[in-house]
Amino acid sequence: MIELKNVTYTYSKDTPFEKEAVAGVDLVVEKGEILGIIGHTGSGKSTLVQLMNGLLTPTKGEVRVEGNKVERVLPQIGMVFQYPENQIFEETVYKEIAFGPANMGMGGEELERRVAKTAEIMDIPAEIMKKSPHFLSGGQKRRIAIAGILAMEPGTIIFDEPTAGLDPRAKNHLIDTILTLNREHGVTVILVSHSMEEIARTCNRILVMRDGKVAHIGTVTEVFSHEDELLEMGLDIPEIAQLMRRLGYHDCWTVEQATEKLKEAAC
Amino acid sequence: MLRDITLGQYFPRESVIHRMDPRMKIALMTAMISACLIAQNAVEYAILSGFVLAVVLLARVPISLYLKTLKPLAFFIVFTCIINLFSADGEILAQWWIFRITREGITLAGLMMIRVILLVFISSLLTYTTSPIQLTNGLESLMRPLKWVRFPSHDVAMMMTIALRFIPTLIEEADKIIKAQSARGIDFQSGGLIKRIKALVPVLIPLFVSAFHRADELAVAMESRCYRGGEGRTSMIRLRVRAADWLAATVCVALITGLVMI
Ligand SMILES: Nc1ncnc2c1ncn2[C@@H]1O[C@H](COP(=O)(O)OP(=O)(O)O)[C@@H](O)[C@H]1O
Ligand SMILES: [Mg+2]
Numbered sequence: 001m002i003e004l005k006n007v008t009y010t011y012s013k014d015t016p017f018e019k020e021a022v023a024g025v026d027l028v029v030e031k032g033e034i035l036g037i038i039g040h041t042g043s044g045k046s047t048l049v050q051l052m053n054g055l056l057t058p059t060k061g062e063v064r065v066e067g068n069k070v071e072r073v074l075p076q077i078g079m080v081f082q083y084p085e086n087q088i089f090e091e092t093v094y095k096e097i098a099f100g101p102a103n104m105g106m107g108g109e110e111l112e113r114r115v116a117k118t119a120e121i122m123d124i125p126a127e128i129m130k131k132s133p134h135f136l137s138g139g140q141k142r143r144i145a146i147a148g149i150l151a152m153e154p155g156t157i158i159f160d161e162p163t164a165g166l167d168p169r170a171k172n173h174l175i176d177t178i179l180t181l182n183r184e185h186g187v188t189v190i191l192v193s194h195s196m197e198e199i200a201r202t203c204n205r206i207l208v209m210r211d212g213k214v215a216h217i218g219t220v221t222e223v224f225s226h227e228d229e230l231l232e233m234g235l236d237i238p239e240i241a242q243l244m245r246r247l248g249y250h251d252c253w254t255v256e257q258a259t260e261k262l263k264e265a266a267c
Numbered sequence: 268m269l270r271d272i273t274l275g276q277y278f279p280r281e282s283v284i285h286r287m288d289p290r291m292k293i294a295l296m297t298a299m300i301s302a303c304l305i306a307q308n309a310v311e312y313a314i315l316s317g318f319v320l321a322v323v324l325l326a327r328v329p330i331s332l333y334l335k336t337l338k339p340l341a342f343f344i345v346f347t348c349i350i351n352l353f354s355a356d357g358e359i360l361a362q363w364w365i366f367r368i369t370r371e372g373i374t375l376a377g378l379m380m381i382r383v384i385l386l387v388f389i390s391s392l393l394t395y396t397t398s399p400i401q402l403t404n405g406l407e408s409l410m411r412p413l414k415w416v417r418f419p420s421h422d423v424a425m426m427m428t429i430a431l432r433f434i435p436t437l438i439e440e441a442d443k444i445i446k447a448q449s450a451r452g453i454d455f456q457s458g459g460l461i462k463r464i465k466a467l468v469p470v471l472i473p474l475f476v477s478a479f480h481r482a483d484e485l486a487v488a489m490e491s492r493c494y495r496g497g498e499g500r501t502s503m504i505r506l507r508v509r510a511a512d513w514l515a516a517t518v519c520v521a522l523i524t525g526l527v528m529i
Contacts, residue, residue, distance in 0.1 A: 014331075015331070015332070016278070050446070053450065073449050078450070079446075079450040086443075086444065086447075086473055086477055087469075087473050089469045099451060099469070100452055134476065148451060
């Protein structure tokens with residue numbers, strides 16, 4: 001469980017470039033949930049998630065994980081940055097994935113097993129494990145970079161816009177993997193995204209950020225029912241939901257839900 | 268953390284100093300620095316400091332920024348002061364073992380400190396009030412006579428522009444990669460020298476990879492807009508020396524002549 005109490009973060013404090021990116025946020029992330037974070041560019045999403053695992057220390061307020069105050073970077077909360085493939089540096093895919101757990105002091109067979117298991121979850125084919133990651137496709141590089149974080153077996157993973165710049169197939173594949181992680185491996189997921197479809201498909205709860213503050217937090221239905229306000233913030237609701245609204249269905253957010261409703265109606 | 272480096276950062280404002288011709292600013296800054304180096308006694312330094320302070324106030328850039336650039340130099344300043352304090356001969360005020368503090372030593376140390384501070388203020392004045400583009404335009408224009416000795420002034424200026432443009436981008440990128448790798452369990456703060464150098468590898472490699480990618484993309488973008496070097500190229504920004512610039516030059520020259528005379 002991650003608790004934020006009245007957390008504020010100011011970049012370049014005490015200089016003329018001072019910028020309050022997160023302002024007085026109260027939030028609790030429950031174990032096992034998928035929390036979506038949406039908001040306009042610059043609304044403080046990336047800053048907020050970096051506060052959660054200790055990469056940034058709040059200027060005011062405090063962050064607690066499992067009741068303990070966060071004072072340094074926490075290995076039990078993994079962080080997948082935007083464009084994580086930019087952090088790849090090892091000569092082989094295997095070494096890249098093993099880097100995190102090796103830093104935690106793991107070695108020998110245990111490490112090998114850990115890497116193999118992670119590669120399987122991330123659908124990384126065994127034949128590329130000995131290849132250089134630098135010459136693979138963008139989608140594969142991203143899966144390898146994510147595997148590098150997953151290999152540390154964090155109980156919570158933060159994804160900051162994980163599907164940005166991927167093709168539709170790689171996007172769907174990644175979202176499916178995130179769902180599997182949550183449902184089968186019990187990982188708590190925090191997902192920052194600009195795609196309302198992705199958010200509606202995956203999340204239990206949604207947090208809407210606006211100018212560093214929490215504008216809304218609640219279930220998918222609760223948050224997406226403020227359509228006008230979301231539009232005014234430069235956000236949106238899923239396209240399928242817009243269609244369903246025009247047809248008179250008001251709590252239908254994903255293609256699956258819509259299909260059910262329409263089938264029912266057709267009978 | 269890396270972003271707090273402010274040396275050489277432009278601070279946009281509306282001020283007479285900001286509006287000056289960059290070439291004139293570069294020339295006058297060089298003159299002022301020489302003046303700092305030839306000034307000898309307290310009176311001369313007082314006049315110079317007064318003048319620099321007046322220009323700083325005119326430039327309307329917060330004083331705190333200048334002080335921030337001084338901070339990393341604090342050790343150097345204190346060190347030179349101490350050396351000066353103990354090494355001068357003259358009227359002895361206090362003595363202990365081989366250390367002597369003389370009246371001359373105190374004056375010398377004080378003047379040395381003022382000199383270094385003035386140098387930092389003057390060079391920061393230039394970079395705070397002149398955008399990188401203006402700065403390189405000015406330098407290119409000043410270097411133009413060197414064409415006679417086949418010095419590629421345009422190419423050098425273009426290289427500087429690109430370097431200046433990408434420094435903040437690289438710092439941002441480095442900041443991000445450092446964060447990403449520390450989330451993967453790298454410790455940059457503790458351990459011996461070898462361990463710390465090793466910790467840099469996972470940061471430097473991705474940084475170089477992305478810098479090369481970026482350089483490639485930039486080259487393509489420039490070529491597709493028909494960039495082919497300085498030959499026959501005109502500039503969108505016409506530099507013009509105006510009345511205010513001549514006024515500033517007159518004041519500076521008068522001040523320096525005055526200092527040399529007394
Ligand atoms: N390292 C930084 N230094 C200074 N300002 C920053 C830094 N990172 C982000 N900001 C500023 O903080 C605000 C919030 O940024 P961010 O958290 O990245 O928003 P988002 O992820 O929602 O786009 C923005 O105005 C941004 O310009
Ligand atoms: Mg962001």
